[in-house]
Amino acid sequence: MVFRLIIVLFFFSVGVFSQEKFTKHKVSKGENLTVIAKKYGLKAKDIKDANPDAPKILKLNSILLIPNKDAKPAQNTSESVVNNSGFHEVLQKETLWGISKKYNVSVDDLKKANPTLETEGLKIGQKIVVPSNNPVAVSENTVKNSEPEKPEIASSGDVEIVVEVQPKETKYAIAKKYGITVKELERQNPFIKGKLPVGYVLKIKITKEKADAINAISTPQSQINETAPSQTGIAENSVIKKDTTFVYNGNSSELIEQLILNATENIGTRYRSGGTTKAGFDCSGLMFCTFGNFDIKLPRSSIEQSRIGTKVASAEAQKGDLIFFKTNGRKHINHVGMVVENIDGEIRFVHSSTHGGVMISSTKEPYYQRSFSQVNRILQ
Template sequence: MKLFKIAFVVAFLSAFSVLGQENVKHKVTSGETIFGIAKQYKIKASEIYALNPSIKEKALQLGTILLLPSKSHSQTKSSPEIHTIAKGDTFYGIAKKYGITTVKITEYNPNLNPSDLKVGDLVYLKPQKKDSSVVNVPKVKEALTKESQVENVENLEDDEEFSNDVIHVVKAKETLYKIAKQYDTTILNLKNLNPEVTATLPVGYHLVIKKGNQPDLPVKPIDDNELPEALPLDESSLAQADLLINTASQYLGSRYRSGGTTAAGFDCSGLMYTTFKEIELNLPRNSSGQATVGTKVKRKQAQKGDLIFFATNRKRTISHVGMITEVSETEIKFIHSSTSAGVIISSLNEPYYAKRFVQINRVLD
């Protein structure tokens, strides 16, 4: 009997020890998302959430220690340093194949345009030394990208046409006094044109400097009562949304460029087109076309990763698009490429966008 008890205790302790070794620890670094970490370790996002319930519905913090199942950890230890582009390859597919993140691929290949990959291009999967003997193709790539940009501009209709109001996008540390002086106007005039403005101007705010001839009529958004209730995004789709936000945020500060789809310059739909290619979702190439993709959802049910559309042209038709990055009870923030400020994050609370808001589409499902 004693022998049986001893054997049972030994077996129990052995089993406990094995279970303890089934998980590995991962420290979150800059730019990582749950979706990207899951790809890196060849596991599912749901498995990460199961082992780390405290991170659900929260922003992933830098330095967080995550427990991960170790079943595929050994597979990530060795991988080739270079991948040669084949027909149909995307950064997303390459990242999935080699168990790394698209953020890392972008970091290791700053001269490659993810939306314009050519068969035979070389993609680095690890950081490269300056004396690398591998043949590089940045100059050829740059030339191809320029040709592509010219072709895009010629074949696309204007994606965004602002009304003829004079608009100033507020920069850091700017004041009403400084802006009034710049445009040879008065603080009183700016306050009359922007009655909602307080003493502190938020960075990125669209300040009306002068009204144009076009009447500033509000666009009638789609009635929420006409839309069915939408199901919330699941964990996998939320992880994809994090990846998309992270991808688009890499381009913050890039200038506006009509027909642009690269860091050299984006128009609004070009930014969305390039961003969503990271998850192998090919959107139409202009905002009105993108507005037909997915399912329209009520404003109160908006979630990060949803597309948000505006009518900014004189015809009052959909002509501008962004992607929602943050939703709270009182505010919706979105990333987009503005004609006046390039790639920035704005708020739907800004009167300029509140008056021109049309609809929100859910494309992650």
């Protein structure tokens, strides 16, 4: 009898230990081990080790065990009291802004008390110092049913906004929404330089004035997902197709500079017929991909691209215009590039050439001087 009692107590203790050591996570659309690990401040290997039977391609709505580095007791009561020792244990989905409201302190005060937050951010289970000793009662039901938190807004100076990447969002659309350049967005979030996975959490620092303006007109993200999922991440009507010419509402010069930067970053990439990736581009594929990165969809072939926009004289060619050629004695357009500058009648353009891949050439070169056809303005 005593032996049986010992066995029961052993399994009971193991069960309790397991519940405290792991958190259950339900797999959502677009998630993989890397994305989930990033959300919990862990490595993908940690989650893989905790779920040895999990398939390489995760199934939607399946449950994974997430290792909890700082195990916390299960909260079964409807109301819990945040301890008054000057520390706060970070829970899932909590933000600095939300924690500051609970303790009636500013986000800046929390950052000053916890210097590592600037570089590492919040992690589930992390204990942070709170510059207040007053206990605050927090209802679990209230937390669950409360409205989605708005972006972090501090009282003065620059503020930090936390943004989760949604399906179909692009770096340009996010940067445009918050009034910064793609380069600045990548500088603040170096891990997105290669790609922009769905579910990644970005931290964007902007001025308080911009944040106030965004906060005033923004809709809670959950409502956006429910009411208009197909439009998530698209720049807010910033590009409108009208009479085959794209009319850009905003600072078009900034967009054009970003287009040129994006295209010239591919200089040296080899020519590949039908190619639209860094593995190789053809001429129209380079234009299709470059403009597509900024939510502007061009036709796929050079002849079709020559039929959109507005034709302009070569002397009036500007940065961002498309320039077309009839090469090798052809009677129809079969080559396209993008103007990067026009100085004293010499148009320099970036394109993907069959003999040199992505490069910059000039209309002063005899070959392109003979085969020049037209210039089309795509953005107005």
